[in-house]
Amino acid sequence: MAATAGDARAAHVAKAFKYGLKGITGYLEPAERELLRGLLDDVISMLEPQQSSNEDPLTALIGLDMNVKEPSDRALLRLLPNVMKNDDAASLEFRQLTERSLREGKIGALRATAMGLDRNELVLTLEEAKFWSMAxxxxxxxxxxxxxxxxxxxxxxxxxxxxxxxxxxxxxYLALVYxxxxxxxxxxxxxxxxxMDRKP
Amino acid sequence: MTTTVAPGTNAATCTVTDAGLKGEERTDISEQSSTDLLGAADIPWNLVVWNDPVNLMSYVSYVFQSYFGYSEAKSNKLMLEVHKKGRSIVAHGGKEQVEQHAVAMHGYGLWATVEKASSGGDGRGRKGGARG
Incomplete structure (x- = not known):
């Protein structure tokens, strides 16, 4: 796990998020918002499921995806990991049942965050902040x-x-963005x- | 590291181990019951969270607190176990239950897997399927 990156302030002009009377507030420069928007869009496009023309609309509707495979891209595999360590067949079966909704949930959080970047003031509810932290x-x-x-x-x-x-x-450049x-x-x-401490 | 572990009172009582969850302990029950009282859902499974160099320690602890409702002390204890030992069993229950937790963890971006409680690293797991 990574420890804090508290000394990264000097590199940019964003202000740290803080909790106060207005809720969770932050500040990002327009260029920083633009950068984040680009990153969020990149991850969204990685996660958007490939549309297959011969897909059964009913199975799609209930979230099944029988054509799903373990991702070959390492980054995508990290976002959508196998559920069992040493059982690829069981992991794949589970993936067929769950991966689509997992992708959709992640895309939802990424989109909510991108939309939040369009607002002038960054004031987040705890629920919005959860989506931001996930994204x-x-x-x-x-x-x-x-x-x-x-x-x-x-x-x-x-x-x-x-x-x-x-x-x-x-x-x-990627390291600085990271x-x-x-x-x-x-x-x-x-x-x-x-x-969370204030709201038991 | 930004998070400190408070010497919480309930951390000790909540210690998660797989020692008491051996599948063998339940065999007598299944022999007694004529019907399928002991279904697949009754075999204990573990939810394991694995260490990685990316996830923030504070974030991992936040996830344990907000998703499982664990205390800050317990969440920090589990988080540090992941960080230091490479993995930690953070929940256990029926297969479907821990699978649901695993998907939730994946939603948060944590690296989680499920395993049968009896195969928790002691090398004598009673795996049903011999694949993999």
Whole structure:
């Protein structure tokens, strides 16, 4: 697991989420909103199920997908993991029953977050904040796969990248984006915990 | 690390282990019953959450608190077990129940799997299907 990224502030001008009288509030610059929107859209398009023309509309309606396979893309597999560690057949069977609704749930949280970015003021209810934290988490999981973060040492290496003036290649740019989303999610979760403490 | 573990009172009583959930303990019940009192749903299963280098410790603890309704102390204890030992059994119950939890965990982006309680790492699991 990753510890906090509390020192990532200097790299950007967003304000940490906090919990106060108005609820959970944050602030993002237009360029940061644009960046997040792009990331959310990327993950949404990864998760949108491929439409097959010969699909039985009834099975689709009840959420079944008999054509589903274990994802070959590592990032997608991380978002939609196998339910059993050493039983591929049982995992696939479970996937047929559940993957479609899992994808839809994730897309719902990602879309809700993207819509929230369109508002002038970032004031979130606890329910909205939950969708934001889920969406940011999925964005980070995908970025981490692209950055090849396999263990804590890799994560530390990426985390050390904090200076935007050093971003010369795609990998260092991705690392900075990853660190930004990590910092944003951490501040959001702290604000949510504070909100939960007040609401027993 | 941002989260600290409060020395909570109920953390000790809520310790999750698979020691008391061996399938063998239930065999006498199934022999007594003529009908299918002991269906597949009665065999205990574990929900396992695995460590990964991405998920924030604070977020994992938040998920345990908000989804399972666990106390902050218990959630932090389970979170640290995931972090330090690589995995933790965070819930157990019937197969369908833990499968439902697993999908919920996947919704949150946590890496979760289900396993029969008796095969919880002691190498003598009584697996029904011999695939995999």
């Amino acid at each position: 940011l988490n999925d964005v980070r999981l995908v970025l981490a796969e692209r950055l090849d973060i396999r263990d804590e040492a890799d994560a530390d290496h990426v985390h050390a990248m904090q200076d935007w003036s050093q971003a010369e290649d795609v990998e260092s 660190n930004f989303t990590t910092w944003l999610q951490e501040s959001l979760v702290q604000a949510m915990m504070a909100a």
